[in-house]
Amino acid sequence: MSSPVVAWFREQARDLPWRRPGFPAWGTLVSEIMLQQTQVARVVPRLEAWLTRWPTPADLAASPPSEAVRAWDRLGYPRRALALHAAATVIAEQHGNVVPRDVDALLALPGIGDYTARAVAVFAYGDRHPVVDVNVRRVLARALLGQGEPGPAKAKQDLRLMESVLPADRDEAAATNAGVMELGALVCVARAPACDACPIADRCAWRAAGYPAHDGPRAPKQARFAGSDRQVRGLIMAELRASDVPVTVDEVALVWPDAEQRARALASLVRDGLAEGDDASGYRLPRG
Incomplete structure (x- = not known):
């Protein structure tokens, strides 16, 4: 699958800063x-x-x-x-x-x-290694394994599968890594893959099998953001970023009504090293 993917990538890839010569x-x-x-x-x-x-x-x-x-x-x-x-x-x-x-x-x-x-x-350096992210895993699962979804990540298996499609040439291998990743991001997307625009549609095992529904284990979904501790952490962080002086505990209290959740989120920020201080002196970003 390398040659058609690389040809497609060199023609259709997005112009992104990290892909430009000399980056x-x-x-x-x-x-x-x-x-x-x-x-x-x-x-x-x-x-x-x-x-x-x-x-x-x-x-x-x-x-x-x-x-x-x-x-x-x-x-x-x-x-x-x-x-x-x-x-x-x-x-x-x-x-x-x-x-x-x-x-x-x-x-x-x-x-x-x-x-x-x-x-x-x-x-950055053009060395030959398999590179696997969620987009790559989805392309490989469909094109090579005939599965609609890649399921939970299995690092060693995923790397071996990507290794199997890499050319020996370093430049072509790097382009294959980037091309498969781009294909998964733009064409072979999770919910509505654009198979008519896919450079390897004619050799995709999932398409050849009639797009069977996935019946295996699924990758875990990210927890809902709204109302989560992550959201509260983000609101507190916004207050800390906006201030050059310690933010008082009373000011922190204004960002979220639930005192227990707010305290839990604030404590986790301190524990993670993203905030420092206490209720008496106020809270600020880490000074190092």
């Missing part, structure tokens, strides 16, 4: 962390602003963690900002301000998991 490895690392559970359209302007302010890991490491969290704004899951700041510090201090290329070295960075490490090695 730095640091930018690739930042983009991959920002893209975790966040839509591309929301990431692009935040990424460009971030790299203008902090063009190298050392630039970010020189700023307090609070500034990273503040600049993260409403991208969601702000612990990613703290992890990125911590990773930048290690890169600046231990890797000469250069994002490492080796997957194991990348995995040793704070907050960097297997997907991000492989993505940086492939998309």
Whole structure:
């Protein structure tokens, strides 16, 4: 499936900053962390602003963690900002301000998991590794296994399956990784796949079988956001980001009516290192 996917990708791929020639490895690392559970359209302007302010890991490491969290704004899951700041510090201090290329070295960075490490090695440096996200898993499940949904993630199996379609050539392998990912994001989508626009429709096992309904285990769904602790955490974080002085406990109380849930959300922010302080002195973003 590699050749038609790569041909399609080179003709139809979106023009995104991290795909442009000369885009730095640091930018690739930042983009991959920002893209975790966040839509591309929301990431692009935040990424460009971030790299203008902090063009190298050392630039970010020189700023307090609070500034990273503040600049993260409403991208969601702000612990990613703290992890990125911590990773930048290690890169600046231990890797000469250069994002490492080796997957194991990348995995040793704070907050960097297997997907991000492989993505940086492939998309920043052109090395040959399988890269698997939810879009890739869906394409592989349909095209190769004849299943409408990929089911729960199984890292070793998923990587082996992606490895099986990678060409030996490094450039073609990198393009295959990117192409399958783009195909899953734009064409082979979860609810209404555009099979007529798919470059591998004629060799898709799921299509050939008549699109059978999925009868196996399903991937877990994300919990509802409205009314959740995540929403309350986000509201409190917005207050902290907007203030240069500690936010009083009375001001925090205004963001959400349920005192028990509000206290639970605030305590979790302190526990996660996203806020510091107490009821007597007020709360603020972490100063490092």
